[in-house]
Amino acid sequence: MSYSVGQVAGFAGVTVRALHHYDAIGLLAPSERSRAGHRRYSDADLDRLQQILFYRELGFPLDEVAALLDDPDADPREHLRRRHDLLVARIEKLQRMAEAVEHAMEARSMGIELTPEEKFEVFGDFDPDRYEEEVRRRWGGTEAYRQSQQRAASYSKEDWKRINERMDAIHRRMAELLDLQVPADSEAAMDVAEEHRRFICDSHYECSHEMHACLGRMYVDDPRFTATYEKIRSGLAGYLRDAIKANAARHAA
Numbered sequence: 186m187s188y189s190v191g192q193v194a195g196f197a198g199v200t201v202r203a204l205h206h207y208d209a210i211g212l213l214a215p216s217e218r219s220r221a222g223h224r225r226y227s228d229a230d231l232d233r234l235q236q237i238l239f240y241r242e243l244g245f246p247l248d249e250v251a252a253l254l255d256d257p258d259a260d261p262r263e264h265l266r267r268r269h270d271l272l273v274a275r276i277e278k279l280q281r282m283a284e285a286v287e288h289a290m291e292a293r294s295m296g297i298e299l300t301p302e303e304k305f306e307v308f309g310d311f312d313p314d315r316y317e318e319e320v321r322r323r324w325g326g327t328e329a330y331r332q333s334q335q336r337a338a339s340y341s342k343e344d345w346k347r348i349n350e351r352m353d354a355i356h357r358r359m360a361e362l363l364d365l366q367v368p369a370d371s372e373a374a375m376d377v378a379e380e381h382r383r384f385i386c387d388s389h390y391e392c393s394h395e396m397h398a399c400l401g402r403m404y405v406d407d408p409r410f411t412a413t414y415e416k417i418r419s420g421l422a423g424y425l426r427d428a429i430k431a432n433a434a435r436h437a438a
Contacts, residue, residue, distance in 0.1 A: 187217050187225035197234055204234075206365045212251050213237060236268075243271055246419070247364060332390035348388045355381050359425055360418035369427035378425070378432040394433040401429035 194201045207213035208224065213234055217225035226234075233254065240250045253267075359377050367373055378397075385392040385400075392400070404410045404422045414422035 187227055188231070190215075190224045190226070193226045193231065193234065196231070197238060199234075199238065200361075202365060203361065207234075207237065207247075210247065210251075212247060212254075239268055243275065244417075329390035329392070329396070336389060351384055351388075355384060356414075356417050356421070359428065360421055363418055363421060363424045369424050370431035374424075374428040375432040375435055378428040379436075381425070381429070382432070394436045398430055398433040401426035 188196070190201055190204050193199075194204055204213065204224075208215065213230065215224040216227040216230055219225055236254055237250055240253060241247075245253070355377060359374070359381075362371075362374050362377065378401075382392055382394065382397045385397070404414060405426050411422045414425060
């Protein structure tokens with residue numbers, strides 16, 4: 186039994202564009218073609234796609250995914266063992282992160298100051314107090330800062346979870362476009378950039394397109410922001426900045 190590209194996209198929750206790209210780079214070539222030349226995917230193809238999506242979810246670049254799957258010395262059991270080990274490690278890390286963030290939110294909501302050890306546990310080598318002072322110094326007198334502080338003070342744990350999930354989804358979509366080599370000034374990239382701006386408006390403060398473009402430049406100019414985006418996907422900081430700039434120009438026109 187074989188499946189069309191549209192059916193596979195629906196099964197796997199990916200875009201048809203992504204499947205076409207995987208085919209073009211040799212990562213997932215469909216086993217069959219219809220008489221009209223349309224892609225047809227077998228069950229074995231779906232098994233490979235499942236592995237591709239698993240490694241992509243863990244942050245592996247496409248070239249590394251191809252190397253893992255095309256290793257002639259690997260067998261299916263080895264892939265399963267590796268995937269299991271990676272999942273267990275990620276679950277443990279996410280659990281530690283969730284506990285640390287919940288601790289920080291509870292402490293803040295009750296007016297409790299975190300100890301230096303707890304701050305390091307939550308933020309790593311990033312000093313939140315120093316950053317907060319910088320934010321206050323640079324933007325403390327602005328309406329955006331007032332709105333951000335007011336909204337943050339009202340958020341519950343569930344609100345922060347929803348906000349973080351929405352931001353993560355935006356980052357994933359932007360990273361996928363970068364993976365597919367979609368130009369930053371394309372309609373698709375600009376649309377995600379606009380969603381990023383609306384997310385800021387909905388969650389933090391009213392962010393004009395001009396202000397959004399300033400933020401985009403900061404993502405590249407400030408090493409702290411750059412590092413955050415580079416951890417998601419190499420080159421994402423510059424790609425996001427360019428998409429934001431193009432989106433601002435589109436709306437100005």
